[in-house]
Amino acid sequence: MKVFKFGGASVKDAAGVRNVANVLRHFPNDDLLIVVSAMGKTTNALEEVVWGFCDGVPVAEKMEALRKSHLTVLAEAAPNDVAAAAELVLHFDRLNTFLKGKPSESVDRDYDQIVSQGEIWSTLIVSAHLKHAGLSNAWVDARTIVRTDDTYRSARVDWDLSERRAGGLLNEVPGSPKRIVTQGFIGFNAEGDTTTLGREGSDFSAAIFAYLLDAESVTIWKDVPGMFNADPKRFPDTKLLSHISYKEAIELSYFGASVIHPRTLQPLQRKSIPLYVRS
Ligand code: ASP
Numbered sequence: 130m131k132v133f134k135f136g137g138a139s140v141k142d143a144a145g146v147r148n149v150a151n152v153l154r155h156f157p158n159d160d161l162l163i164v165v166s167a168m169g170k171t172t173n174a175l176e177e178v179v180w181g182f183c184d185g186v187p188v189a190e191k192m193e194a195l196r197k198s199h200l201t202v203l204a205e206a207a208p209n210d211v212a213a214a215a216e217l218v219l220h221f222d223r224l225n226t227f228l229k230g231k232p233s234e235s236v237d238r239d240y241d242q243i244v245s246q247g248e249i250w251s252t253l254i255v256s257a258h259l260k261h262a263g264l265s266n267a268w269v270d271a272r273t274i275v276r277t278d279d280t281y282r283s284a285r286v287d288w289d290l291s292e293r294r295a296g297g298l299l300n301e302v303p304g305s306p307k308r309i310v311t312q313g314f315i316g317f318n319a320e321g322d323t324t325t326l327g328r329e330g331s332d333f334s335a336a337i338f339a340y341l342l343d344a345e346s347v348t349i350w351k352d353v354p355g356m357f358n359a360d361p362k363r364f365p366d367t368k369l370l371s372h373i374s375y376k377e378a379i380e381l382s383y384f385g386a387s388v389i390h391p392r393t394l395q396p397l398q399r400k401s402i403p404l405y406v407r408s
């Protein structure tokens with residue numbers, strides 16, 4: 130099994146979602162677990178919803194804009210998929226109901242319940258489009274696998290409990306090859322509440338799934354050709370790196386190379402799983 134990760138920029142509109150299918154067509158025989166982030170700037174928009182909710186400021190307009198834009202992309206990417214549209218609407222209705230309630234005593238807890246929805250919406254759309262494009266797949270809620278502690282907004286993974294949950298995953302998914310579409314960034318805790326792994330955490334999610342499933346590799350699909358020895362936007366003579374050690378990659382990411390989230394490398398290094406960055 131290979132793990133693929135598509136970030137928010139890659140799925141920001143219907144063209145991006147279609148491009149995911151085009152990439153997958155190059156891998157007709159591989160079992161794939163596809164980790165997807167929230168579309169475009171959805172997470173930022175949802176953060177605005179959180180602050181409004183906590184300050185008692187109306188958020189209905191912001192929510193309606195998000196609902197419309199997601200339903201529009203779904204209608205373009207999976208026309209006539211009534212079931213997917215109903216499912217998407219259901220998730221918006223649930224969040225709107227939550228937002229009509231009162232904030233809890235923990236802003237961070239509320240943040241995770243709200244902001245996590247971006248990944249639920251995007252994966253429903255990607256999964257529906259893949260089906261529409263003839264690429265059978267199973268939508269899996271990452272919150273049935275990735276068990277964390279309750280440090281909301283930067284949850285720590287419970288590797289043992291998550292590994293136990295991931296054990297049966299492949300057998301439960303029908304078809305050959307198996308394709309699983311799931312969310313980056315989110316997990317769940319002992320109380321059954323949603324948790325998040327920290328902003329830009331979807332790369333880390335890809336590494337978590339790769340670790341749990343003993344994947345043969347992780348590929349982060351980007352709109353850049355790979356990792357450079359320095360930021361090409363800031364330096365003239367940068368070199369595209371064809372190959373780099375885990376240790377060097379960890380150092381680069383900690384010193385600000387935004388190509389990979391810093392926590393991504395460690396679980397991969399522990400199991401010697403290679404990471405590819407591809408355009
Ligand atoms: N959607 C989340 C964020 O924007 C996670 C991610 O994109 O990796 O931070």
Ligand code: MG
Pocket residue numbers: 136137166167169172329
């Ligand atoms: Mg993002």
